[in-house]
Amino acid sequence: MTESLQGARVVIGSIGDDIHVVGITILGHALRNAGAEVIQLGIQTPVEEFVATAVAEDADAVFVSSSNGHAAIFCDGVRGLMAAAGADDVLLYVGGNLANTAAADWSEVEARFLAMGFDRAYPSRTQPAQAISDLVADLAQRRSASNG
Amino acid sequence: MTESLQGARVVIGSIGDDIHVVGITILGHALRNAGAEVIQLGIQTPVEEFVATAVAEDADAVFVSSSNGHAAIFCDGVRGLMAAAGADDVLLYVGGNLANTAAADWSEVEARFLAMGFDRAYPSRTQPAQAISDLVADLAQRRSASNG
Amino acid sequence: MADNVTNERLTDDAFHAQRETIFREQLGRAPYDLDEALAFSLENAKRGTVAAVLQKAKATGVAAVVPRAGVASWEGQRALMQMLDEAGAAYLPITIDSLTRELQFAEAERRLASSTTEVSALNGYPIVAHGIEANRRLIQSFDKPVIVRANAVDLRITAETGLASGGTAFVSGPMYATLEYSKNTPLSEGISKWQYIFRLMGIYSEAGVPMADDAVGFSQSGTCSVPALMHVGVILDALIMASQGVKHIMLYSMLQGNIAQDVASCLAVEQLATEYLHKLGLDDVSTYVASSDWNGAFPERRPDAYGLIAANVFAAAIARAPLNYVKTIDEGIGVPTAESNADSIRVTRYLMNLIGRQAHAWRTPEIEFELHLNLIQARAILDAIIDLGDGDPVVGSIKGIGTGILDIPFSPNIHVKGNVLPIRDASGAVRFLDHGALPIPAEALEMERERLSHRSADPSALGYQDVVDDLQFLELDTFDPATGTEVKA
């Protein structure tokens, strides 16, 4: 079991009106196994609760999950509210099922969410290991950037 | 049981290297039920045998069947040989599975076989009733044309 | 109110008082004219009802196949339903978007405005935003009856709107809506809100429009689950519905890939419903087993999805379920195209027909084994709950959530203990890895233990990671391209 996220604090939940719980359950479990401190907000988490928790818990990263096709409706304001709360340095990842039709092209969807201010956006079926290794890398880079 | 083909003489068989027997078996049976005199040549019938039989049996129509994808290879010469044998007034129908790929467009395939001199060309899954009623109509028209 | 919820039927006064309140609070208006709605509905029902379709399916043995589908715009929804109609849906679905379900009517209206026939900004049809008049035009443009599909804790306005618009069936109940779909709501609150909806359906029924409802229970958790436990939720939902006057109930049975267990699940849920409705003196209710295609993570590739749907249809056909809710071959990817909806209905119908003819040959000893197991587990839990409520299943359920004799796996609801974990055995049948405080009889535990021993010589060595792995069991991607064979797990 890799302990590479030792010390990292990650807030996680499904956003808005989304009730999909399986993905965030597994992901939370995997992050915890990788050594992270996981603050699990569960389903239907309002944007404001993500932001308030990130600030209160001094999070390194927020993992926003949206599966029900309403990602575009709820994810738009996250980065702005984080900035307003003075927490602009928190990493924002988003995943789940971000499009809302089987016909959508992933690269377009990804571009859309990156433009909203997310640091990374993931297609459905992303394995937790992928997100974990990205987070390890991003945190390491932050650390070296702030040291340098 | 309709007897609308009473007196009509129909030669039928699978052409060339084709071994598909089910379609011609059913079709032959249906033609017979409709009152026609059926001369069943069976599978792998050479073009020459169609022509010779049509002449010898004084046929009103020849039903050429081809299912194995080689229709275009064998059907090309039928009309010419019929004409050469002085049997130009015999109706020529062709059916079975005339294309040789699932991607083929039927109207193109049909045009191709009509251009070869067939009076009618049928897509796969044609019900015998369809061919029978066409034959009834074509024979009636011939009769009135030769009367008129 | 939520504190002393029981299974008693809502009085007319209580119903109408509540009606005034919700319309005022949620829509800022007076309630719809109920008499007008009933009169319209009665007229409309002459063209057919979901209940009548199901009665016929049960009588003839030819299953009704029904998809789920909803998009934002009226034209888009019309086109979608027309395509489903042509593809052979036995009745037509209008699935409601989740903003409407969460009472965000204004936001749903805004998103509707930004949707086009081609592009839907919502994951369903915002039935309140469209309004009754437009909904009626939609529903009356089809010959087949319509089911309004939604799930959430508080669907009172949605149900009022759907029924007044001409829908003759609705979906869900408090067990599903509260325990599988809500984070904070206590069960008592969910039950009381749903009792309103069931009473409303009762009123329509008494006026001559036989309304039907899908009792979903714990059958759509999105994960695998022991069938008996899913049935507990279905039966509790059904008892609550019937007590408020619903006369036609579709009993969900989610299919999970092990065919013997799936067949048994369909047979068991019908038997249990009959038993427990009778126990509570609710005998004048018609029930219909609704086999429901696997509801968890679907394979991404279409041929695999076809395979999974085929396995589900086998079970449904052998069990002779009169109703099948079909998923689509695009389920693993995103909201299905019209074409894949039609294809999914067709493959289902084809196999229902082919396998239906030979169903009698497949009532195997394995099915009897699963059926027995299923029944003794479900009865033990249901009896304990009803006892806990001194004969009242509502009181018993609410108490049971607290003590854990009512408990489910992977619930997003904070009031649920969540000590139960499901696991697949070597054949893919679902067993308890941990049954928490559920009162499972020793005989059943022994039967399950024996089956699990074929997966692992030491079943107690199976753990949470195996549960997690099992969530993706039906994606079954074990193909080794080099050898061209599946590598057995």
Place this chain on the structure above:
Amino acid sequence: MADNVTNERLTDDAFHAQRETIFREQLGRAPYDLDEALAFSLENAKRGTVAAVLQKAKATGVAAVVPRAGVASWEGQRALMQMLDEAGAAYLPITIDSLTRELQFAEAERRLASSTTEVSALNGYPIVAHGIEANRRLIQSFDKPVIVRANAVDLRITAETGLASGGTAFVSGPMYATLEYSKNTPLSEGISKWQYIFRLMGIYSEAGVPMADDAVGFSQSGTCSVPALMHVGVILDALIMASQGVKHIMLYSMLQGNIAQDVASCLAVEQLATEYLHKLGLDDVSTYVASSDWNGAFPERRPDAYGLIAANVFAAAIARAPLNYVKTIDEGIGVPTAESNADSIRVTRYLMNLIGRQAHAWRTPEIEFELHLNLIQARAILDAIIDLGDGDPVVGSIKGIGTGILDIPFSPNIHVKGNVLPIRDASGAVRFLDHGALPIPAEALEMERERLSHRSADPSALGYQDVVDDLQFLELDTFDPATGTEVKA
């Protein structure tokens, strides 16, 4: 020669004399250098053989899934095989065009010249026109072994070419080729031509290249047929193969949609092969049941075709057949696209995996019923044939065709009596409507009559038109769009 054909092994002299003749007559050249071909083949076989793939499948219980496919051009065939490889074919097919099969080598060469990678003017790969060198390059460009697929009375040059090119398996035998595929050829002639091919395979095998052959028998008539009768052909083919030295035989079992009967068919053909090979002292032969997807008229719509393939895979998985020849979802339309070939393999693998895990639960009494029926019918016919030949199955078959104790339905061959007619019972299982002069035991006739009585109270009222209707049984297009249900036939 054809007059006194027996089941004796061809002598080396007879073989080589025949070899000289056919090469001279059919190709106008001397035979290929056999020593060179054997040396090449031995080297090539180190990379794998069809026999080895099948041995592994039988040992591990993970079935090999294999499609059929051929197009005219080298590049087209390369691309097709590559796609099948990636899709997970366990070994790769090269299906030969029917001009080559009918010895029209020059015409096949002309049509090859007019074919492109995209458009094939032939219904298969003209293996003789391409020549050994090009074929070897094709075969060696893949890691997986190759089967050369063709069927006709005289495939001696095709087999010589295919084997010398590196193929390690071949298809068919005299029963299929003569009685199902030829109009005028007497069985004696078909047998003697195929004995040459089997002896050739024997020579390769003795040189260390274990050649495998599909015993097709009467299992690919394109119509439904009573399984026992199909097996009679398979067993006769297998006995003839084994007598000439073939050591690995794939036993065809065509799946027809009734799952219990299909499972029994797979089990029966293996049991019969073992029995009769032993009876003739041919014990050192390995057999592999090759379940073969329905080979008659396929549904036109893809979702239906998926459904039919799924039903077939269910049977194959329950029977644990080590090999499945898969049809494609385009079968009912025309020569499949690469993509639909891949999709068809995938759905097959998905279900083999899912159902394979639960196969043990489905050995039902119905399967035992069908198995018993199948075995007593097949043994009665086979014993009568072998008796008629005084212990020689070849002599017996040739005589049997004349007397009608060997007879099949819908044969295009003029020497076949054609008095036998198959019909489906109410469950879709195939029975005899008329068994002609086949020596079917009374017990079996009674079992069949009882089953047919569920279709028609008076089975004797069933007639030729019912047979004809049954030919399209698996197209099953009984959908009533107005009600959205299947209308039962």
